Every structure is written in C-alpha cells, then in structure tokens.
Amino acid sequence: MGRSTNPAAARPLAREAPRQEPPASRPFLKWVGGKTQLLEQMTPLLPRAWNRYFEPFVGGAALFFDQRTRRPDMPAFLSDVNAELVSCYVAVRDEVDAVLDALAAHVYESDHYYEVRARKPADLAPAERAARTIFLNKTGYNGLYRVNRSGQFNVPFGRFTKPLFRDVENLHACSRALSGVSIEHGDFSLVLERAKKGDFVYFDPPYVPVSPTSDFTAYIPGGFGEKEQRKLAEAFRKLAKRGVQVMLSNSDTPLVRELYEDFAVDVVYASRSVNSNAARRGKLTEVVVRSYGGKGS
Numbered sequence: 001m002g003r004s005t006n007p008a009a010a011r012p013l014a015r016e017a018p019r020q021e022p023p024a025s026r027p028f029l030k031w032v033g034g035k036t037q038l039l040e041q042m043t044p045l046l047p048r049a050w051n052r053y054f055e056p057f058v059g060g061a062a063l064f065f066d067q068r069t070r071r072p073d074m075p076a077f078l079s080d081v082n083a084e085l086v087s088c089y090v091a092v093r094d095e096v097d098a099v100l101d102a103l104a105a106h107v108y109e110s111d112h113y114y115e116v117r118a119r120k121p122a123d124l125a126p127a128e129r130a131a132r133t134i135f136l137n138k139t140g141y142n143g144l145y146r147v148n149r150s151g152q153f154n155v156p157f158g159r160f161t162k163p164l165f166r167d168v169e170n171l172h173a174c175s176r177a178l179s180g181v182s183i184e185h186g187d188f189s190l191v192l193e194r195a196k197k198g199d200f201v202y203f204d205p206p207y208v209p210v211s212p213t214s215d216f217t218a219y220i221p222g223g224f225g226e227k228e229q230r231k232l233a234e235a236f237r238k239l240a241k242r243g244v245q246v247m248l249s250n251s252d253t254p255l256v257r258e259l260y261e262d263f264a265v266d267v268v269y270a271s272r273s274v275n276s277n278a279a280r281r282g283k284l285t286e287v288v289v290r291s292y293g294g295k296g297s
C-alpha cells in the first residue's frame, strides 16, 4: 500500500483513549484454590446488584480484587482463620510502603529463604511480618501454605527463574483496593452475625476431597471435614432465608450435591495448577451454588 495523504488515515480508527484510572489490582499471593482462572465463568453467576460484599474464606481474594476494580465504592468484609494471611492484608492496606521497604531487604536465595522461614512471625513488626508472608509465598515451593504441628511454616524453597516478590505497582493497587475494607481474623460463622438482606456473601471453603482414598472423616486439628461442610451448608441456608444473596464454590462431589440440592448448581471447569503429580493436573469440574436466580444445570 502506498502512503496515504490523508493524515486521519494514519491514525488507527477505534483507538481507545489512554486509560486514566489507576491500574487494576490482582491477588498478590498465590493461594491454593485461587479463583483467578475461574473468574470468567463465575462473573455471569454473580447477583445483579448487592449492598455489601462478604468473603469469609478470603485466601488469595481473587473475586474480591476483580469486583473491587469494577465497584470501587462497594463496602466489603473479608475474613479468614489464617492469622498470617489476615495480618498480611491489614499491613498491605494500612502501610504498603513499609511492606515494600521490608520486601526490599529480601533476596531470592535458598539460605536466606530458610533463615526468613525460621523467624517467628509474632516477633516481627506488622510490615516485616507481611513481607515475610509475601516473600515465602512467592519463593516457596508451589505457593503452598503449610504449617507443622507447632504452627511453624514448613514449605521448602521453590525453584523459579526470577520470582517477582516485590511487585510495587500491584501492591499499591491492592492497598488502594483494600482501603476502607474490614479485614478480620475468624471462623466463617462470623458472617452470620454480620450479613443482612440485600448483601452478597461468597463462600470459597477448603473443598470436599474428590479422591475416595482421601481420609475425609479423620479429625485434623483446624481442618475442614464433613462436619464443617455441613455447618457451612447450614449457614448458607440461614443466610439465604434472611434474603442474603449467597454464592459458594466447591468440588463436584456427591456430598456437595446432597448438601445444596435445594439450590441452583452450575458446573465450572478448573485446571489444577497446584498438584505435585503432573498427571493429575487435568480439568476438574467444580460447582458454583447460588441462593438466587433459577435452578442451574
């Protein structure tokens, strides 16, 4: 094609104006069961509107960060039983620059990793404690969170090419997204005292195991067994009765189907990324249960 003499033709036509908004936030921790890859399938299943947002198994908070970008004024309440996770969110919300300064003191190196891992979180200032959590999460094996009987983090050093554990732009974006958000340490049942008619609650609990060989009924201190799954289904029902819009993710298993048989159930497809066995990394079906909308698939 020859050169155009029309100056307008040189400009691409439907070019968007440069975006003025601050960059969107995305999870700053890798979390087992993180929902980033499922957002596209889950978004059409959200309620049309709600008053306040509750996420009582917050984990990596993928749905929260995504929704916060679209609804910056949405009042939100996040909670989790993992104290390290909760104090990390609080520090990123309240003192992100101090967290970034503390992260600058870390290096991706095996000896340093084990030295940081051995530090007792309770002895650290909040920003250093948060930086320790972020650093270990981004440089430890597979982004796992695992503690031993005495509560000490015990995930081994992970092999990466160049792990980005000090992502300045995203941590600032997350801090803005968390501004004004309530972040609490506690059991999911807290939400029963808080949520009212018109609010939205998203439950993303530890999943019911899919494998029949998993010892599901065994008592694991702090674990989430069948008893807790039943207690959660009871909470789901109570909230729904109150007029709260409730959505829940879980594995597609007979127990989950039984517990939520009165509600709309949709199937979504997840590919497991945190699985040491490569052969098991295939597509898995999960369900999304809703207290609102029609009966699903």
Ligand SMILES: C[S@@+](CC[C@H](N)C(=O)[O-])C[C@H]1O[C@@H](n2cnc3c(N)ncnc32)[C@H](O)[C@@H]1O
Binding pocket: 031, 032, 033, 034, 035, 036, 056, 057, 058, 059, 060, 061, 062, 063, 079, 080, 081, 082, 085, 186, 187, 188, 189, 204, 205, 206, 207, 223, 224
């Ligand atoms: C599957 S993860 C959540 C994933 C998260 N929604 C995401 O997108 O990354 C489950 C979370 O539930 C928390 N948890 C386990 N038992 C709990 C309980 N009884 N009450 C509240 N949180 C709990 C765990 O600490 C973990 O962070």
